[in-house]
Amino acid sequence: MTSTVELSTVSRWYGNVVAVNDVTLTIGPGVTGLLGPNGAGKTTVLHLMAGLLAPSQGTVLVGGVPSWRNPDVYSTLGLVTERESVPGFLSAWEFVLASAKLHGLPDPPRAARAALDIVELGAAVDRRISTYSKGMRQRTRVAAALVHDPEVLLLDEPFNGLDPRQRLHMMDLLHRMAGEGRTILFSSHILEEVEQLSGTVQVIVAGRLAASGDYRHIRRLMTNxxxxxxxxxxxxxxxxxxxxxxxxxxxxxxxxxxxxxxxxxxxxxxxxxxxxxxxxxxxxxxxxxxxxxxxxxxxxxxxx
Missing domain, CATH: 3.30.70.100 (Alpha-Beta Plaits)
Structure with a gap:
């Protein structure tokens, strides 16, 4: 139960603009792809799940409890946003260690080392982030999101800007984490990314849940x-x-x-x-x- 994310008749609007419209879905352990064109509402859905936005209507639960105005939810949830916000003057070690301290973990250095080991940055952990490639910066942000060992990981367009080798590394990393029983939801507007990584797909179009199911079912709808x-x-x-x-x-x-x-x-x-x-x-x-x-x-x- 602690790793389940549930949206029930959730809508979010800004004045007269409807960003998310009556979405009901449940995300469980494993890798799930949130697929849709740019501007479809994928980021809004992720931010609702992460408690960064309040639903205008409906309920959003993470592990059975509301995510909005509930700081305790972050003990079981990690978020990697689409927009980079990594200070280049820090090293990966300093950045992830700071995240561990902010979470109030009992042994921040140990937690930071464990998270950095998962993303396999190697000797680069002591270099300034400004010298990193796009893929290395993404892995640094994933490490910061994993430092408190969350059961739920939300990633917004995690493959943007990655070269083919970096994409494969990121996919392998997410597969391994899902194999540990984590609930991983990543958004993408590229069908092939979802095909390679996820067995379950949620399709968002114009703020609505257009289709839901395993990848073969969604692909069949598209090809038929x-x-x-x-x-x-x-x-x-x-x-x-x-x-x-x-x-x-x-x-x-x-x-x-x-x-x-x-x-x-x-x-x-x-x-x-x-x-x-x-x-x-x-x-x-x-x-x-x-x-x-x-x-x-x-x-x-x-x-x-």
């Missing part, structure tokens, strides 16, 4: 929607005639860039396309989805 492809081939006119015979295709249009095809089912169409081209001796030179922006995908989820 209507899709538009731009196809280039050795004979676009013949290919358009052939494709129009198949029930998985609802529309075909020739334009200078290639063949615009509207398909009812992603999986069926891709199989039909390959077989049709092979049967007619047509060489495919390009297949590009032309409607894969997250905004379009999420708009479909909201309407589904």
């Amino acid at each position: 929607r209507p899709h538009v492809f731009l196809i280039q081939s050795s004979d676009n006119r013949l290919l358009s005639t052939v494709l129009m015979r198949h029930p998985s295709v609802s529309g075909v249009e020739l334009d200078p860039a290639g063949l615009q095809v509207r398909a009812n089912d992603y999986g069926t169409f891709t199989r039909v396309l390959a077989k049709a081209a092979r049967a007619e001796g047509i060489r495919l030179t390009g297949i590009l989805p032309s409607d894969e922006s997250l905004e379009k995908v999420f708009s479909y989820l909201v309407a589904a």
Whole structure:
């Protein structure tokens, strides 16, 4: 119970602007991805969970107790915000040690060493943070959030600015912490990040919970929607005639860039396309989805 985060009919508005609209969800141990386009309300949801914002309506519980106006909740909760706020003149050791002291831990140096060991900064812990790479600064902030050994860890866009190697390191770190039984929720606007890291997904669009479930379920909702492809081939006119015979295709249009095809089912169409081209001796030179922006995908989820 201590590692469960619950939102029940939660809304948050600023005057006439609704940032979060009637969201109900429960986050338990493991890694959960909070997915949505920029401006969808992900940061507001995280700040509500962390007790930095009061819900305008509904209840937010961490470990069964309200997070708003409850300083005790921070004994079980750690937060890594999207915006960096790490003083560059300190070393990682000094920064994490200060966090341990602020938490009133009985042995701050020991707690700081344990947290820094988890993020594997090595000998760099004594260097000034201003000399760190983006990935090292992120790990420093994670260490500060972990110094009191919280059961719940909230991370807002933790992969922003990281190179591929740093992303893999951060993903491995979060997997290991989830394996220890922690509840980890991270926000992202990139579907592939959620796919690699999280089995459970909460999709937020325009402040609403648009979809919820395991990754395969969410991916199925996305791939089974209507899709538009731009196809280039050795004979676009013949290919358009052939494709129009198949029930998985609802529309075909020739334009200078290639063949615009509207398909009812992603999986069926891709199989039909390959077989049709092979049967007619047509060489495919390009297949590009032309409607894969997250905004379009999420708009479909909201309407589904």
